[in-house]
Amino acid sequence: MPNLTAIADMARLVVFLAFVILAVRAGGMLVRSSGGRRRAVGLLVAFSVVVSMTVGAMQHEMWPFTHWPMDNEYFVAEYSGLRPVIVDEKGIEHDLDLRALYPIDWMDLHTWLERTRRRNPEAFARVAPWLLDKIARSRRGLEAGGRLPGDRGPFAARPRLVLPPAWAVDDSLGPLDVKGLRIYEFHANLDEPPRAATDQPRTLIFEYIEP
Amino acid sequence: MSARWLGRLRHEWERLWYTPGDAANLAAARIIIAAHAMWVVWSWDIAALSGIPEGFWWQARLSAQWRFLSFPGRPGVEQSIEALALVALLAVLLGIWTRVAALAAAVMLYHLAPLQTFLVETDPHARGFTIAVLSLVVLSAAKCADVWRAGTRTVGASAIAPHWEYTWPLRLMQLFVAQIYLFGFWGKLYHHGLGWFSPEQIGRQAVLFSHIVPGHQLSNLGSVIAGSAILTTLGAGAVFLFELGFVTTLFSKMARRILVPAAVGFHLAILLSMQIFFVSMFHLLLFVNWSWIAGRLGGLRLAARRATPA
Numbered sequence: 057m058p059n060l061t062a063i064a065d066m067a068r069l070v071v072f073l074a075f076v077i078l079a080v081r082a083g084g085m086l087v088r089s090s091g092g093r094r095r096a097v098g099l100l101v102a103f104s105v106v107v108s109m110t111v112g113a114m115q116h117e118m119w120p121f122t123h124w125p126m127d128n129e130y131f132v133a134e135y136s137g138l139r140p141v142i143v144d145e146k147g148i149e150h151d152l153d154l155r156a157l158y159p160i161d162w163m164d165l166h167t168w169l170e171r172t173r174r175r176n177p178e179a180f181a182r183v184a185p186w187l188l189d190k191i192a193r194s195r196r197g198l199e200a201g202g203r204l205p206g207d208r209g210p211f212a213a214r215p216r217l218v219l220p221p222a223w224a225v226d227d228s229l230g231p232l233d234v235k236g237l238r239i240y241e242f243h244a245n246l247d248e249p250p251r252a253a254t255d256q257p258r259t260l261i262f263e264y265i266e267p
Numbered sequence: 268m269s270a271r272w273l274g275r276l277r278h279e280w281e282r283l284w285y286t287p288g289d290a291a292n293l294a295a296a297r298i299i300i301a302a303h304a305m306w307v308v309w310s311w312d313i314a315a316l317s318g319i320p321e322g323f324w325w326q327a328r329l330s331a332q333w334r335f336l337s338f339p340g341r342p343g344v345e346q347s348i349e350a351l352a353l354v355a356l357l358a359v360l361l362g363i364w365t366r367v368a369a370l371a372a373a374v375m376l377y378h379l380a381p382l383q384t385f386l387v388e389t390d391p392h393a394r395g396f397t398i399a400v401l402s403l404v405v406l407s408a409a410k411c412a413d414v415w416r417a418g419t420r421t422v423g424a425s426a427i428a429p430h431w432e433y434t435w436p437l438r439l440m441q442l443f444v445a446q447i448y449l450f451g452f453w454g455k456l457y458h459h460g461l462g463w464f465s466p467e468q469i470g471r472q473a474v475l476f477s478h479i480v481p482g483h484q485l486s487n488l489g490s491v492i493a494g495s496a497i498l499t500t501l502g503a504g505a506v507f508l509f510e511l512g513f514v515t516t517l518f519s520k521m522a523r524r525i526l527v528p529a530a531v532g533f534h535l536a537i538l539l540s541m542q543i544f545f546v547s548m549f550h551l552l553l554f555v556n557w558s559w560i561a562g563r564l565g566g567l568r569l570a571a572r573r574a575t576p577a
Contacts, residue, residue, distance in 0.1 A: 059330070061330065062329075062330035065328065065331050065333070065334045065389075066330065066334065069333075069334045072377065075404055076370070076374070076404055078408075079370070079405065079407050080370065080407070080408070082408040083366050083370075083407050083408035086366075086408075097435055100405075101284055101435055101439060104401075104439055104442075105442065108442070108443065108446060109446075112450035112453060113453065115453075115454055115458070117390040119380075119389065119390045119391065119392060119397065120380075120396075120400040121401070122390055122392040122397055123450045123453075124392055124393075124446065124447050124454065125390075125450075126392065126393040126451070126545075127451060127537075127543070128451065128454040128455050128459070128463070130455075130458070130468065131468065131475065135475070135478060137478070137479050139479075154480075158312075159311070159315040159316050159319075160319065160323075160386070161383075164384060164386045164387050165386065167386070167388075168323065168386045172325075179322050179323075182320065182322035183320050186319070186320045186322075206312060208309070212309070212311075213306055213307050213310035213311065213546050214546070215311075216394070216544060216545075216546075217476075217542060217543060218485060218538065218542045218543070218544050219483065219542070220483045220484070220485060246470075246475060246478060247467075247470070247471070249490075250478045250481050250490075251478075251481065252481050252482065253481045253482070256478075256481075
């Protein structure tokens with residue numbers, strides 16, 4: 057049985073290579089001032105239009121030709137999401153400033169955790185020590201220098217989800233000894249006014265406490 | 268009858284792609300694409316994602332890794348590629364070895380961009396490089412550095428006669444941007460039907476973030492929208508009409524004047540309500556008539572010089 061996913065991946069690569077080859081061919085005719093330039097450009101234009109429109113119409117990924125699925129999700133009133141918290145040396149939970157995960161984007165980690173929970177729950181234990189270390193180093197960096205990793209100043213492009221700071225240099229948490237990471241699933245009703253995080257029903261799904 | 272329609276279709280196709288256009292607008296597109304891509308590369312440490320533990324990569328298919336030549340555990344190599352991509356983009360920006368540099372930058376960004384999402388998927392569409400990769404490939408085949416390039420005496424944009432060579436690449440780049448909204452519309456319809464465009468759905472989208480991270484909103488616009496039946500109804504209608512209609516900017520100046528500013532408003536409303544920053548919104552600058560602006564500024568400068576007493 058052939059691996060259809062692998063074949064599809066190679067087909068996507070071939071489409072991109074064909075796009076590049078058509079561009080190189082058309083560009084080459086500029087240099088040689090060949091009479092076929094208009095035909096080569098026509099072919100590049102037609103290829104770009106047909107492939108990009110087909111990808112959009114069929115709603116199949118063929119990046120960099122894409123169907124832009126970013127905000128097409130449909131929400132029912134009942135919503136469940138994941139929320140990470142950190143645990144200090146006294147066992148007290150605190151909010152995690154999601155920027156501390158840099159370079160990992162929280163929305164990506166959210167999706168990764170959801171899939172990992174369903175299909176490969178052991179994977180969390182393999183990455184949790186690294187995640188915890190990263191969070192602890194980020195917190196120490198903030199306490200020492202006033203900046204989180206990846207903070208390239210006010211003119212840098214923001215990440216996809218703009219997250220106001222949960223931590224600050226002079227916040228009430230003080231020097232924080234990060235010892236553990238917990239991931240909760242919380243439940244909300246999108247048709248009701250938002251509740252404080254502490255009032256949302258939640259279930260612990262992953263936990264890692266430093267030995 | 269069908270021959271007449273085919274002839275008409277052919278005529279419209281030729282008009283869309285090959286009407287003579289200004290060199291300055293294509294040169295401006297070259298600068299916008301390169302500057303934006305440099306900004307995104309500089310802003311995010313994409314190479315570092317290659318250095319995260321291999322345990323994160325369990326979903327990344329081997330065939331997809333080969334498709335992009337993206338493998339775990341090579342942050343040093345990726346950093347070098349990032350640096351090379353920045354050099355190539357700078358060359359595109361300045362108009363030096365433009366076509367070769369554009370192709371090199373496109374290939375390097377094609378390789379780097381999927382690292383941003385390899386944790387979960389292989390399509391980094393909303394991370395800033397989709398329009399860049401497509402446009403850089405197009406620019407590699409275009410006469411995009413006839414004006415506004417470094418190292419040569421400035422040639423006045425108005426001194427170069429309009430030509431079809433300056434139209435088709437810009438129109439292709441504009442098509443790629445218009446597809447963001449067209450496919451956004453079609454995707455909602457394809458997967459969820461007209462129900463997506465209901466006031467109820469707009470209200471839920473608007474308050475989603477305030478449920479995910481309570482107490483950390485940039486503004487209370489989401490709650491204001493969700494709390495008003497009029498605003499959610501208007502929002503639903505506006506999303507439907509805007510996303511469906513944006514593609515008309517390819518054909519109509521009037522549509523460009525209305526829908527491009529509307530798109531900026533659309534992204535600002537999403538930022539303030541859903542807290543989603545769409546880094547490619549700056550590609551809307553591709554729809555600005557830079558040739559006209561340059562002409563106006565040139566005319567003003569000339570008038571100021573004439574008005575100054577010797």
